[in-house]
Amino acid sequence: MADERSAMIKIGGTAYELVLTTKATKEIAGRYGGLENLGDKLMKNENFEMAIEEIVWLITLLANQNILIHNLKHKDDPKDLLTADEVELLTVPSDLAEYKSAITEALYKGTKRNIESEADPKNAEVG
Numbered sequence: 001m002a003d004e005r006s007a008m009i010k011i012g013g014t015a016y017e018l019v020l021t022t023k024a025t026k027e028i029a030g031r032y033g034g035l036e037n038l039g040d041k042l043m044k045n046e047n048f049e050m051a052i053e054e055i056v057w058l059i060t061l062l063a064n065q066n067i068l069i070h071n072l073k074h075k076d077d078p079k080d081l082l083t084a085d086e087v088e089l090l091t092v093p094s095d096l097a098e099y100k101s102a103i104t105e106a107l108y109k110g111t112k113r114n115i116e117s118e119a120d121p122k123n124a125e126v127g
Helices: 022-032 035-043 048-073 084-090 095-111
Strands: 006-011 014-019
Touching: 006 048, 006 084, 006 095, 014 048, 014 095, 022 035, 022 048, 035 095, 048 084, 048 095
Parallel strands: none
Antiparallel strands: 006 014
């Protein structure tokens, strides 16, 4: 799944894929009112502690999507979900800037639309 719809990060030496699924989009919408409000919420946090809390929540949510997909497909080999406490303990504040970029990348990849033009003769230029 890597690359086409996810972004990679490392937490405590373990690689995690951040994936924006429909389930994650629904949870983000419930918390922020929609993806379009997410950027405003993160940028307008006057309180550093709240900003960290929001980034940790997003990292945990997006990293757990790939684990949930794995657990759905491999019921005989489930993996433990990442917790916010683990993210907080296994990272340093300087990691958060890198993670914000990865969050942005995962959100972009999860929401991008591939638009193709139809070959319609009535729209062709006459020259």
